[in-house]
Amino acid sequence: MKISHYFELEDHVTGGISESVAHQRAMLDQLGLQYTTEPTLEADVFHCNLMGPRSVWYARRARSKGIPVVANTHVTAEDFGDSFRFTNALAKPLKPYLRWAYGLADALVCPSEYNQGLIEGYTDTPTTVISNGVDRGKLEGFDSLEAEYRDRYDLESPTVFLVGHVIKRKGLETFVELARRLPDMDFAWFGPLDLSLKGRETTQLIENAPENCTFTGFIDDIRGAYAAGDIFCFPTHEENEGIALLEAMAAGKPVLVRDIETFSWLEDGADCLKASGDGVAPFVDALERLRDPALRDRLGSNAADRSEAFSLEAVANQYQSLYTAVTP
Template identity: 85%
Template sequence: MKISHYFEFEDHVTGGIRESVVHQRKMLDRLDLQYTTKPDLDADVFHCNLMGPRSVWYAKRARARDIPVVANTHVTAEDFGDSFRFTNTLAKPLKPYLERAYGLADALVCPSAYNQGLIETYTDTPTTVISNGVDREKLAGFDSLEDEYRERYDLESPTVFLVGHVIKRKGLETFVELARRLPDLDFAWFGPLDLSLKGRETTALIENAPTNCTFTGYVDDIRGAYAAGDIFCFPTHEENEGIALLEAMTAGKPLLVRDIETFSWLEDGEDCLKVSGSGVDGFETALERLTDPELRHRLGSNAADRSEDFSLEAVTNQYQSLYEEVV
């Protein structure tokens, strides 16, 4: 079986979508399937990872040739807003575009049950939930970088941290306000920081953050973030799954998350702490609880055990089954 595993805008898209594609290709290597990363209409399956105009063009022609089309639903209108400059403006017309684009597929791959529920309001194309997975090998040896990264960014334990693009949707306002309210704790957001892509409000939040709130920008070895951070604070308002969250779990870090539907599979008090509502008070109280090292250890250990269900080894065969089903 030959797969055309196409990622439109591959040279430009970063973050979770890129990581998901990297994970998928590692899984394809494990399956020993023949695949190309170019759009190829001589393949047995045409697999799109981002339904841009070029992908739509190829998907239509694949269907005309009776080549089954598989598409990942990384992008939703709900997830697109409050991300980068102009994304709020584009989010409204994005939904009807995605409804048509996702409707071209024979099968849609959703990274979570929450995302699946959204997509089922877009199209009646059959959906399958397959996690983006977590690459445990990528994080191997992360703890050896603790001293280097704490010194580099002047961080003291317990450090509250987050990993990923610095965007408002991921709870930037909450993160900055928590740092302001808890000056005795260090806060660090590890991830790309291109202010030219940020809206005015996001830029102001970053520039006016208190001194105990560090935005590191791009990190050359992401293992350093998980080495230097102690409490993974993820106050995101909207998420399709969250690869960084799965990585934090794999690293045995306790999670503090907003109680949104995406994280319904996490158990409050067992493998995370959850905070309801849009305010900051609940997060502040939870962080004060997490200064207890015993609580951090228990939650982090449980999270690490839970993360094994999302390893690439655990996810790989689901792609094999999907390809066989559509062919």
């Protein structure tokens, strides 16, 4: 079996989608499946990760030749807004486009049950839930970097942290306000700023953040974030899954999330804390509880155990089964 595993705009798209594609290819390597990263119809399966115009063109050609098309549903109109400049304006027309584009596939891969529920409102194309997974090997040795990264960004324990692109949708306003409400705790957001791509409100939130709130920008070794951070705080308003969350769990960090449907699989008080209700107060209360090292250790240990089900080794066979199911 040969797979055309195509990621349109691969040189330009970063963040969770890029990480997911890297994980998929690592899993294909584990499975010993032959694949090319070029779009081609000389394959048994055409698998696309971003339904741009070139992917759509190949998908239509593939179907006309009887080659099954698999597509990942990384992008939804729901999570497109409050990301970068102009994304709010594009979110509304994006939905009918995605309905059409995803409808060209023979099978859709959804990273979570929440995402699957959204996509089933777009198209009747069959869906399968397969996690983006977590590359545990990428985190090996992270704890050895603690002193270096705490010193680099002047962080003291317990540091509240987040990893990923700094965008409003991921709870930027809440993160900054938490730092303002808890001035004796350090807050650090590790990830690209890309201020030229941000709207005015996002830029102002970053520039007017209190002194105990650090935005590191891109860092060369992401392990440093998990080394320097103590409490992974993820106040995102909309998420398809959250690879950084899985990484934090794999690193044994206690996690605090907004109580949204995406995270329904997490158990409040067992492998995370959830902030329910309006405003920033529930997050403040949870962080006050997480000052307790014993609670942090218990939640972090449980999170690490829970993350094992999302390892690339655990997820890989689901792709093998999907490819087998769609090929004649």
